[in-house]
Amino acid sequence: MFELGLKFLKFSAVGLSGLAIDFCITFLAKEKLRLNKYFANSLGFVFAATSNYLLNKTWTFQDTNPDAVTQFSKYILIALIGLIINNLIIYLLVNNKKKMTFYWAKLVAIGIVVIWNFIANYNFTFTSS
Numbered sequence: 732m733f734e735l736g737l738k739f740l741k742f743s744a745v746g747l748s749g750l751a752i753d754f755c756i757t758f759l760a761k762e763k764l765r766l767n768k769y770f771a772n773s774l775g776f777v778f779a780a781t782s783n784y785l786l787n788k789t790w791t792f793q794d795t796n797p798d799a800v801t802q803f804s805k806y807i808l809i810a811l812i813g814l815i816i817n818n819l820i821i822y823l824l825v826n827n828k829k830k831m832t833f834y835w836a837k838l839v840a841i842g843i844v845v846i847w848n849f850i851a852n853y854n855f856t857f858t859s860s
Contacts, residue, residue, distance in 0.1 A: 741791040742849050749779035780810035792857040809851040813844040
């Protein structure tokens, strides 16, 4: 149980670095390049997911699986499902009667999706660790 908790803490720390990447890319794409907010959100998510895969593989799970292509494909599949959940939560929170701001909704969505990502990656992507 301690090992699982430690992995979740590491996963969360990696997630914080991903959060910074995600928000920076999203902000640049949405505010500076004036791209659609959902496309900008998706760009931020993809950059963060790629960074997080590399950090989680080497640090969180200390995984030595030589089949990185298959493993990365699994990670990205989970991240894409997370992206769908992320965008759905943002849509629901921004377009309701109380109209939460985009960035607050994004923060809520990330908090929920991190739990999905950890459980799915722990049980599916990094099963050999």
